[in-house]
Amino acid sequence: MVLENLKLSQFRSYDYLDISFSPKTNIICGKNAQGKTNIIEAIHYFSTLKSHRFVSDKELILTDKDAAKMQISFQKEQSERLHKMKILLSKNAKRELYHNEVKEDNASFLGQFHSVLFSPEDLNLIKGDKEQRRKFLDADVCQIRPRYYKILKYYNSILRNRNKLLKEESPDPALFQVYTEKLVEFGTEVIIYRALFVERLKETAKKIYREISNGNEELTLRYESELFDEFVEDRTAIRGFFHDKLEKVQKEEQLFRTTRVGPHRDDLEFYLDNKNVKIYASQGQQRTIILALKLSELLFIKELTGSYPVLLLDDILSELDRERQESLFSYIKNCQTIITITDAQKFDVAGAKIFTVEQSVVTEN
DSSP states (O other): OEEEEEEEEEETTEEEEEEEOOSSEEEEEOOTTSSHHHHHHHHHHHHHSSOTTOOOGGGGBOTTOSEEEEEEEEEOTTOOOEEEEEEEEESSSOOEEEETTEEEOHHHHTTSSOEEEEOGGGGGTTTSOHHHHHHHHHHHHHHHOTHHHHHHHHHHHHHHHHHHHHHSSSOOHHHHHHHHHHHHHHHHHHHHHHHHHHHHHHHHHHHHHHHHHTSOOOEEEEEEBTTBSSOOOOHHHHHHHHHHHHHHTHHHHHHHTSOOSSGGGOEEEEEETTEEHHHHOOHHHHHHHHHHHHHHHHHHHHHHHSSOOEEEEESOGGGSOHHHHHHHHHHHTTSOEEEEESOGGGOOOTTOEEEEEETTEEEEO
């Protein structure tokens, strides 16, 4: 997959931007707070329909403006057809999505353009809270399994309604039962989609970690749920565990007035030789784990779709030592890469297309 062009209008700090990329390596250089990450954010939005900085769509619109427009053109591998995608954001209306000038819903739009983002925030995945890891899982599953977007949306809506009932003094028992059944139905699907994604990543991540670290430690990724000790793809069993657990926490839910069981409380855990890395791993080990995780995403999407996703490296090279940088580049030489850095002199790639950003004005060197 090759991103050819990005156009932005009234997006973030850009009144207007029109930038064309090399099919290989692109370097966007500039001091902090000049607009580099805004470019990366816009590109990745086409893959996930979310900002990786966890802000609302309204916050993506240029200050004092009511709307923003984002457009990309790209080619998929072994296809001469140029795909065009457009997103219209508004402070007063729902966003509009277009693929080759045809208006689409979220699920149809997702899965067309793939990208993998590696940013300094990702280095907090291990030490950060559960919500951050769940958002990482959800964003990636949405772009490779677009149907998941609707399932997750339904689950979150049901969860909100069930929590509202729990806060009432005398909730309607029949309605509460309906919400509980739907919570189990869609919650089971959320768990299965997430857990299968982790299962697909973990063997590749284990192999990459071993190669990068030059050691004998074994990396394991594990989807952690209160419903089971070990994941098995069995919908009937998971629904049964879900019902049983909800019955056991009835009094607890009434006390705290919130849903105490479900995928909204699940987690992604990392282990080295069966030891939880959150507790035992060094900073260097943690960075190697996240690097292995991101490269696993890259290879998984390549395996699934037949083409490499666009790799977005947002100010991450300064966070990696030379050895890890070399490991990274040994894996990404066959895919299009867009890199943001603060000092171009510290980074030299033959044939790279180089841009400079200053106060949201981009110039090609």
